[in-house]
Amino acid sequence: KAGVTQTPRYLIKTRGQQVTLSCSPISGHRSVSWYQQTPGQGLQFLFEYFSETQRNKGNFPGRFSGRQFSNSRSEMNVSTLELGDSALYLCASSPLAGGEQFFGPGTRLTVL
Amino acid sequence: AQKVTQAQTEISVVEKEDVTLDCVYETRDTTYYLFWYKQPPSGELVFLIRRNSFDEQNEISGRYSWNFQKSTSSFNFTITASQVVDSAVYFCALSEPGTGTASKLTFGTGTRLQVTL
Numbered sequence: 001k002a003g004v005t006q007t008p009r010y011l012i013k014t015r016g017q018q019v020t021l022s023c024s025p026i027s028g029h030r031s032v033s034w035y036q037q038t039p040g041q042g043l044q045f046l047f048e049y050f051s052e053t054q055r056n057k058g059n060f061p062g063r064f065s066g067r068q069f070s071n072s073r074s075e076m077n078v079s080t081l082e083l084g085d086s087a088l089y090l091c092a093s094s095p096l097a098g099g100e101q102f103f104g105p106g107t108r109l110t111v112l
Numbered sequence: 113a114q115k116v117t118q119a120q121t122e123i124s125v126v127e128k129e130d131v132t133l134d135c136v137y138e139t140r141d142t143t144y145y146l147f148w149y150k151q152p153p154s155g156e157l158v159f160l161i162r163r164n165s166f167d168e169q170n171e172i173s174g175r176y177s178w179n180f181q182k183s184t185s186s187f188n189f190t191i192t193a194s195q196v197v198d199s200a201v202y203f204c205a206l207s208e209p210g211t212g213t214a215s216k217l218t219f220g221t222g223t224r225l226q227v228t229l
Contacts, residue, residue, distance in 0.1 A: 033215050043203065043219040056216050088155055094215060101217065103149070103157035 002027065004093050004104035012110045018079040021107045025072050025093030031055075032074040033101060034066060037088040046089075049074055078109075086111045114139045116206050118220035125194050125227055133189045133223045135204030141165075146180065146187045147205040147217065157203070163187065194227045201225070 005024045013019050025032050033056075034046040045058040049068035066076040072093075078085055088108050092101035115138040125131045137146065148160040161171065163180050171178045175192045191198055201224045205217040 031215055033217075035217075042221050043205075043217075045216045045218070048215045050215075058216070090157060092157075099215075100147075100159050100162050101215065102159055105154065105156045108155070 004091055004102055006089075006091050006104040006107050008107060009105065010108050010110075012112060013081050014112050015081055015083060017081050018077065019081060019109060020075055020077045021089055021091075021109070023074045023076075023091030023093075023104060025074070025091075026095075026102055029093035029095050029102075030072050031094040031096060031099070031101075032068055032072065033092045033094070034074070034076050035090045035092065036060075037090060037106070038084075038086070043090075046076065081111045083111050085109065114141075114144075114206050114208055114218045116204050116218055116220035118202075118204055118223050120223045121221070122224040122226070125225070127196060127227055127229050128193050130190060130192050131194050131225065131227075133191075133202050133204075133225070135187045135189065135220060137185050137187065137204070137206050139185075139206060139208060141208045143208070145207045147207070148178065148187075148189050149203045149205065151201045151203060151222070153200070160189075191225075194225075196227050196229060199225055199227045 007022045031050045033048040037043045048056040052068045063079045068074045088106045090106045092103045094101045117136045144165045146163045150158040168180050177190045179188045201222045203222045204220045207217050
């Protein structure tokens with residue numbers, strides 16, 4: 001089985017721009033979660049989607065949003081980028097809520 | 113609120129030494145899951161183990177073993193006969209299905225393990 005894939009792997013943007021990151025879960029997995037990893041804040045939960053519905057949301061401003069499609073693929077969007085949004089964004093999939101989460105390689109976003 | 117503490121920021125050992133990574137957690141829930149993940153330099157988080165709060169039996173998988181003690185809210189991870197390939201950052205995490213946040217993992221700050229020859 002193919003693992004979780006994330007595209008793009010690397011991204012450079014400037015302040016004020018917006019960005020969309022994509023995540024394809026393991027085949028058959030219906031839950032997709034997103035995490036932000038920074039040196040200062042560590043790994044923080046962004047949100048989780050299950051069957052196209054957002055089930056949980058972390059403590060992030062409204063500039064961070066996401067969605068899930070009927071094929072379980074997920075996208076997250078960050079609008080009006082700030083320097084502090086520079087981070088590794090990790091996506092994880094699970095066959096069901098609360099199960100083992102399997103992570104993708106991440107998208108490293110740099111905001112200049 | 114849930115919290116995971118990994119007090120060891122960085123550990124350096126020589127190959128073949130045993131090493132234990134500590135994890136202490138806080139939760140008000142009686143039903144919860146604990147996890148360990150490995151993050152090599154490539155960045156991908158690799159799942160190592162999931163343990164639910166009702167199963168205090170220790171687990172061994174090859175050179176890896178885990179000691180779960182509810183009385184001290186600890187879930188420690190031991191690598192026996194460490195190898196250079198074990199060098200990575202290790203994260204302990206907690207999720208609380210009882211609060212409806214089954215898939216929301218709360219991570220510790222991680223322990224960087226450096227194994228040298």
